[in-house]
Amino acid sequence: MIEFKDVCFEYRSQSADQPATRAINGITEYIGEGEFVVVLGRNGSGKSTMARLMNALLLPTRGTVWVEGMDTSKDEMVWEIRKTLGMVFQNPDNQIVATTVEEDLAFGPENLGLVPAEIRRRIDEAARYVGMEGHMRHSPHMLSGGQKQRVAIAGILAMEPKCIVLDESTSMLDPKGRKEVLNLVRTLNRDRKITIILITHHMEEAVDADRVMVMDNGRIVMKGTPREIFTRTEELKKAGLSVPRVTQLIHRLKSKGLALSGTALTVDEAEESLKGVLCKGEKRGTLDDTSESGENGEVIVRIRDLTHIYMPGTTFEKKALDNVSMDIMRGEILGIIGHTGSGKSTLVQHLNGLLKPTSGSVEVDGLECGKKTLKELRQKVGLIFQYPEHQLFEETVYKDIIFGPARLGLSEEEIQERVSRVLRILGLSGELLEKSPFELSGGQKRRVAIAGVLAMEPEILVLDEPTAGLDPQGSEEVFSFLTRLNKINGTTILIISHNMDQIAAYCSRVAVLNKGRLEMLDTPKRVFSREERLGELGLDIPEITRLFRNLARSGYPVSGDILTVPEAVREIAGLTAGQEPGKGGMFP
Amino acid sequence: MIGNITLGQYIPGESVLHRLDPRSKIIWTALLMVAVFMINTWQEYVVMGAFIAILLIISGIPVKQSLKGLKPLLLILAITAVLNIFFVRGTPLAKLGPVAITYEGIISAVMLFLRLVMLVVAASLMTLTTTPMAMTDGIERMMKPLERIGVPAHEIAMMMSIALRFIPTLMEETERIMKAQASRGADFDTGNLLKRVKSFIPVLVPLFVSAFKRADELAEAMESRCYRGSKGRTRLKQIRFTMLDLKASLAGVLFLILLFGQRFWM
Numbered sequence: 001m002i003e004f005k006d007v008c009f010e011y012r013s014q015s016a017d018q019p020a021t022r023a024i025n026g027i028t029e030y031i032g033e034g035e036f037v038v039v040l041g042r043n044g045s046g047k048s049t050m051a052r053l054m055n056a057l058l059l060p061t062r063g064t065v066w067v068e069g070m071d072t073s074k075d076e077m078v079w080e081i082r083k084t085l086g087m088v089f090q091n092p093d094n095q096i097v098a099t100t101v102e103e104d105l106a107f108g109p110e111n112l113g114l115v116p117a118e119i120r121r122r123i124d125e126a127a128r129y130v131g132m133e134g135h136m137r138h139s140p141h142m143l144s145g146g147q148k149q150r151v152a153i154a155g156i157l158a159m160e161p162k163c164i165v166l167d168e169s170t171s172m173l174d175p176k177g178r179k180e181v182l183n184l185v186r187t188l189n190r191d192r193k194i195t196i197i198l199i200t201h202h203m204e205e206a207v208d209a210d211r212v213m214v215m216d217n218g219r220i221v222m223k224g225t226p227r228e229i230f231t232r233t234e235e236l237k238k239a240g241l242s243v244p245r246v247t248q249l250i251h252r253l254k255s256k257g258l259a260l261s262g263t264a265l266t267v268d269e270a271e272e273s274l275k276g277v278l279c280k281g282e283k284r285g286t287l288d289d290t291s292e293s294g295e296n297g298e299v300i301v302r303i304r305d306l307t308h309i310y311m312p313g314t315t316f317e318k319k320a321l322d323n324v325s326m327d328i329m330r331g332e333i334l335g336i337i338g339h340t341g342s343g344k345s346t347l348v349q350h351l352n353g354l355l356k357p358t359s360g361s362v363e364v365d366g367l368e369c370g371k372k373t374l375k376e377l378r379q380k381v382g383l384i385f386q387y388p389e390h391q392l393f394e395e396t397v398y399k400d401i402i403f404g405p406a407r408l409g410l411s412e413e414e415i416q417e418r419v420s421r422v423l424r425i426l427g428l429s430g431e432l433l434e435k436s437p438f439e440l441s442g443g444q445k446r447r448v449a450i451a452g453v454l455a456m457e458p459e460i461l462v463l464d465e466p467t468a469g470l471d472p473q474g475s476e477e478v479f480s481f482l483t484r485l486n487k488i489n490g491t492t493i494l495i496i497s498h499n500m501d502q503i504a505a506y507c508s509r510v511a512v513l514n515k516g517r518l519e520m521l522d523t524p525k526r527v528f529s530r531e532e533r534l535g536e537l538g539l540d541i542p543e544i545t546r547l548f549r550n551l552a553r554s555g556y557p558v559s560g561d562i563l564t565v566p567e568a569v570r571e572i573a574g575l576t577a578g579q580e581p582g583k584g585g586m587f588p
Numbered sequence: 589m590i591g592n593i594t595l596g597q598y599i600p601g602e603s604v605l606h607r608l609d610p611r612s613k614i615i616w617t618a619l620l621m622v623a624v625f626m627i628n629t630w631q632e633y634v635v636m637g638a639f640i641a642i643l644l645i646i647s648g649i650p651v652k653q654s655l656k657g658l659k660p661l662l663l664i665l666a667i668t669a670v671l672n673i674f675f676v677r678g679t680p681l682a683k684l685g686p687v688a689i690t691y692e693g694i695i696s697a698v699m700l701f702l703r704l705v706m707l708v709v710a711a712s713l714m715t716l717t718t719t720p721m722a723m724t725d726g727i728e729r730m731m732k733p734l735e736r737i738g739v740p741a742h743e744i745a746m747m748m749s750i751a752l753r754f755i756p757t758l759m760e761e762t763e764r765i766m767k768a769q770a771s772r773g774a775d776f777d778t779g780n781l782l783k784r785v786k787s788f789i790p791v792l793v794p795l796f797v798s799a800f801k802r803a804d805e806l807a808e809a810m811e812s813r814c815y816r817g818s819k820g821r822t823r824l825k826q827i828r829f830t831m832l833d834l835k836a837s838l839a840g841v842l843f844l845i846l847l848f849g850q851r852f853w854m
Contacts, residue, residue: 055812079814087812094802095809099753103721106824111814119824137600141756155813354767375773383771391768393793403790404772438797452772 001163001195002031002054002085006063009049009218023049024060025218031197033162036189038206038226039199041215042240042471043442047199048090050215051167054197055087068162083112086156090168092148093141101127101143101151102136108159119158126154130184144340146177153184163195164188170200171469174340175498176538178205201471203230204244207265214239231263242472245501245543246270249568256569258576267547274551277576281557300460300492301328301351305360308346308516312358320346322516323360328460333486333493335503335524338513339538344496347513348462351494352381365459379408382458386465388449389442397440397448398433404456415455422454425488426481443474450478454485461485462494467502479506504528504542504563512537525561544568598719604832605647605717610726612833616840617714623844624706633702635847640706640713649716657708665704672697724749725827742818750806758799765794 009024023046031037041047052058053065056072067085070077086108089095098104105123114122127133130150140148149169156164166185170178186208189196198205206212212229214222216239222229229236230247243251250264250273258277264270308321321343328334336344349355350362353374362369365380385391394400398419405415423430426447432440437448446466453461466482467475483506485491497503503510503524510527512520514537520527528534528541531549541549545563548571552560557575562568600606605613620640627636644654658665674684678692715723728745735741766776769790776787815821 052808057808057812079816082812082814087809089805089809091802091805093757094805097750097753097806097810099720099749103824107810107815108813110822110824111816111820113820113822115822116824116826119822123824139756140753141760159813349767352771354770378771378773383768385764385768385771388768390798391765391772391790391794393790393797403774407773407775456773 001033001035001068002029002197003066004029004050004053004063005065007053007060007065008062009046009053009058010061011049023218024053026063027218027220028063029213029220031195034189034193034195036186036196036208036210037198037213038209038211039197039213039215040201040203040206040239040241041199042201042473045215045239046218047215048167049218051087051165051197051199054165055085056081057087083159084161085163085165086159086161088149088152088156088164088166088169090171092145092152092172095152096140096148099139100136101132101138101140104140104151105155105158108155112159122158122160123154126157129157130154144177145173146180149173149177149181150184153181153188157188161194163197165197165199167199168201169198170202170205175540176340201241203236203241203247203472207244214241216240226265227263230265240471240473242476245565246547248565249544249547250274252565252569253572256573258572267543267550270547271550271554274547274572275554275556278551278556278558278572280555297332298330299327300330300365302363303327303347303350303360304363306347306350306357306362307359308343308350308355309358310346320516321350324513324516324518325360326511326518326521328492328494329509330459330492331486331490332508333482333495333506335507335510336494336496336513337498337500337503337510337539338519342513342537343516344513345464346516348383348464348494348496351460351462352378352383354383379456380458381460381462382453382456384450384453384461384463384466386468387446388453389437389445390449392437392445392449392452395436396434397437400437400448401433401451401455404452408456418455418457419451422451425454425485426451427477443470443477446470446474446478447481457489458491460492460494462496464496465498466495467497467499475502482506500528500540500542501544501564504545512539524563528563529561599649599653599716601648601717603646603648603717604836605643605713607832608717608836609827609829609833610718610722611730611827612829612837613714613718614723614726614730616837617710619840619844620710621707623847624703624710626848627703628699631850632847633699636706637702639843639847640709643713644709647713647717649713653716654709654712655705657712658705661704661708665701669697669701672700720752721749722825722827724752725823725825729827742821754802757802758795761798762791762795765791 004027007024007027008022010020010022012020027050039047039050049058053060053072054067056078059073065072067081070081072078072081096104097107102123105126106119109119109122124133127136130153132147132150132154135143135147140151143151153164170181173181182205185196185198188194198209200206206226206229209226212224212226213220214229214236221239222232222235230243233243233248233251236243242248244265246264246267250260250270254260260273260277262273264273303324303326306321306324307319310316310318310320324347336347338344346355350357350369351364353369364377367373367377367380369377392400394403401419401422402415405418419433420430428444428447428451432444432448437445440448466478470478479502482493486493495503495507507524509522510520510524511518512527512534519537520530528545531541534541542563544565545561548558548562548568549560551558558571562571624636627633644651673689673693674687676690676693676696678690680688680690681694682689724745727748728741731739731741731744770776774787774790776784779787
C-alpha cells in the first residue's frame with residue numbers, strides 16, 4: 001500500500017543563518033493493504049510530517065515514497081494518490097470547507113468531477129455510515145468536536161479511498177468524541193478493509209492496532225505488535241511516551257518479583273493476570289473510609305445558589321448553571337469534571353467576573369464579585385483557558401509575561417523578580433525571555449502562556465484542560481509545576497479535566513457537574529466509588545480504579561477505591577506479602 | 589454564546605421563490621431595486637407595494653422576519669426622513685424657528701420611508717429564500733463570462749463561501765481571546781478612544797495569527813481532498829435555469845411593463 005525508501009525530509013529554515021531542520025531522518029518502511037497501523041510519538045517527533053509525505057502534501061528531500069506503486073514526487077500522480085489515500089487532520093474546525101454538512105461531504109466528490117447523482121449517492125451513504133445522516137443541513141459550527149471529525153471522515157469516505165491517514169485527529173476531542181472516532185475507524189478497517197494509519201500520542205489508542213510504530217527524532221525507533229511494544233516501557237519513556245496505567249501496574253509488579261504472566265494492555269487482561277497471583281477471600285478489615293472529606297480549613301471561594309442563563313429571553317436561551325452552591329477551600333487542588341456542556345467553564349468564569357451571575361452570588365476571599373471589585377478579583381483569580389498559547393501576542397516572551405503584572409502598578413524590580421520566580425516554578429530558562437513566543441515549541445508556548453497568568457501571583461489558579469494536546473511528557477511537566485505551586489506558594493488550584501487519571505492522582509477533592517447542577521463534591525476516592533452514577537453522566541473512572549473494583553466484585557480481597565498506580569502496587573504487595581514463597585510473594 | 593447565531597438568514601422552505609435559480613433571484617432583486625427607485629406617483633407605489641407583498645406571501649416568510657433587516661437602518665432612516673421634512677422646499681405647513689415644515693417635505697419623507705422598506709423587504713426575500721452556498725454558486729456562474737477577461741470567478745465565489753463558513757468560528761475565537769486577555773488584566777472598556785483602540789492589540793494579534801494558521805490548515809485539507817480550482821469540478825447541486833425560472837421571469841417582465849408602461853398610455 002505505502003512504501004517509504006530511505007526517506008528524509010527537511011523543513012527549510014526561515015532565516016539563512018539557521019540550518020534546515022530535519023523532520024524525517026531516513027525512514028524505510030512498508031505498510032500493507034488492510035493494515036491498522038498506529039504511529040506513536042511525542043510532539044515534534046516527525047509523525048505529522050510522515051503523514052504529509054504519504055499524501056504528497058510534502059515531498060521527500062531525499063528518497064522516495066510510493067502509494068500503491070505511485071511515486072509521490074511525480075506531479076501527474078498526485079491526483080490519483082490523494083484519491084487513494086485520504087487524510088483527516090487534527091483540528092476539526094480547520095478542515096470543514098462548506099457551510100452545511102451536506103455540502104462539505106460533497107466537496108471531495110465534486111473535486112473528482114463526479115456527476116451529481118453519484119455525488120448524492122456517495123455522500124448519503126457516507127453520512128449514514130458515520131451516523132451523521134440526521135445532520136445533513138446543519139451548519140458545522142453547531143456540531144460537537146467528535147461530530148465534526150466524523151463529518152471529516154465521511155467527507156473522505158465519499159471519495160472511496162483505500163487508505164485513511166488520521167493525523168492526531170483525536171487529540172482535540174473529549175473522551176466521548178475520541179471514542180466515537182476510534183470506534184468508527186476500527187469498523188472501517190474491519191468491515192471495509194480500509195488501511196488505517198492512526199497518528200497519536202495516546203498509547204491507549206494503540207491497543208487494537210495490528211502494528212505499532214514509535215517515532216522519535218524523525219526515525220522509527222520501535223515497531224511491532226502493541227503487545228511487544230508495550231512491554232518495552234523504558235524505551236517508550238525515552239521516546240517521551242507512557243504506557244496505559246494498567247500496563248504500568250503489571251510491569252511494576254513484575255519488576256518487584258511478582259510472577260505475573262505476559263503484558264496487560266487492557267483492564268480485562270490486567271484482571272486476568274492478577275487473578276493468577278491473588279487468592280480469593282474476605283477483605284481483611286473493613287474499607288477504611290476515614291479519609292477526610294477535605295471540608296475543613298478556610299473557605300476561599302463561597303458560591304451560593306449560582307444560576308447562569310445565556311441569552312435570556314431569546315430562542316437560544318440556555319441555563320448553563322442551575323443553583324450551584326459550593327465552598328472552595330484555601331490551598332486545595334479541586335478537580336472539576338463533567339460532560340462537555342455540563343457548565344464547568346461557565347462556573348469558573350464567574351470566579352473572576354468574566355460572567356455575571358443571573359442569580360445567586362460568588363464571593364472570593366471576602367470580595368463580592370461585582371463591577372467595583374473586578375480589578376482586584378482578576379488579580380486574585382488567575383484563569384487559564386484551554387490552549388492558552390493562543391493568546392500570546394507580544395514580540396518577546398518577556399513582554400508577554402509582564403503584560404498582566406505591568407498593569408498592577410508594580411515597580412520595575414518587583415516585576416523582574418516576579419518573572420524570575422515564575423520561570424523557576426515553570427522550569428523555563430531565562431534565555432527564552434528575549435525570544436519571540438511564536439518561535440517556541442508547543443510545550444514551551446503553553447508554559448510561557450501560563451507564566452503570564454502566574455506572574456500576576458494569583459491566590460487561586462483555575463485551569464481549563466491544562467494538558468489538552470500535550471504529549472505525556474508535556475502533561476507530566478504541567479502537573480509537576482502545579483503541585484509545586486500548590487506546595488510552595490499555597491496556591492489554591494482548580495483544574496477542569498476530562499482525564500480521570502490526572503484528577504485521581506493530583507486532586508484533593510472533585511466536583512462533578514451535570515447539566516448545570518453540582519452532582520457531587522467529595523474526595524476522589526468517594527467520587528470514583530460511585531461508578532454507576534458517573535457512568536450515567538457519561539464519565540469514566542480511572543483505569544486502575546476500574547481494575548480494582550472488578551477484582552473486588554469477583555471476590556478478591558482488594559479495596560475497590562484504589563486510584564493510582566503506586567497505591568495499587570502497595571495494595572497488591574500487602575496482599576501477596578504473606579503468601580508462601582513460590583506462590584509469588586513479593587517481599588521474601 | 590455568539591456561536592449560536594445562525595449565519596445567512598436562510599429560512600428553509602419549498603416555495604416557488606425557494607426553488608428558483610439563485611441567478612434569476614439575484615437579477616430580479618436587482619431589477620426590482622432599480623424599479624423601486626424609479627417609481628414616483630402614489631399609484632406606482634401602491635402597485636409596487638402590492639407586488640412585493642404578493643411575493644412575500646408566496647415565499648411563506650413571516651412578515652416580521654422580512655422586516656428584521658430594517659432594524660439597523662432605522663436610525664439612518666429617521667435622520668434622512670427628518671432632513672427631508674425640513675429641507676424640501678414647498679408650501680409651508682408650520683414654522684419651527686428658521687426652518688419650515690412643508691407639505692412636500694412630509695410627502696417626500698414618507699415616500700423615502702416606503703422606498704426603503706420595499707428595498708429591504710425585496711433584498712431579504714432573496715437572502716431568506718437562498719442558502720449562502722446557492723448564492724455564491726449563483727454569483728460564480730454569473731461571473732463566469734468575466735473569466736475571459738481575467739476575473740477569477742471561481743476563486744472569488746470560493747472565498748466568499750469560506751468566509752461565510754468561518755465567520756461564526758472566528759467570532760467564537762474573538763470572544764475567547766478577549767476573555768483570556770481580560771483574565772490577564774486587559775481592560776477594553778475604559779480610557780479614551782486611542783487607549784481603547786490600543787487595548788485591542790492583544791486581541792487582534794492572536795486572532796490574526798490563528799486566522800493565518802487556520803488558512804494554512806484549511807488549504808492543506810482542501811488540497812488533500814483533491815481540490816485544484818474549478819478545473820474538472822462538478823457540483824452536487826447544479827443550478828439550472830428551469831421552466832419555473834422562465835415563467836417567473838416572464839411574470840416579472842410583464843409586471844415591469846405594466847408598472848412603467850402606464851406612464852405612456854395613461
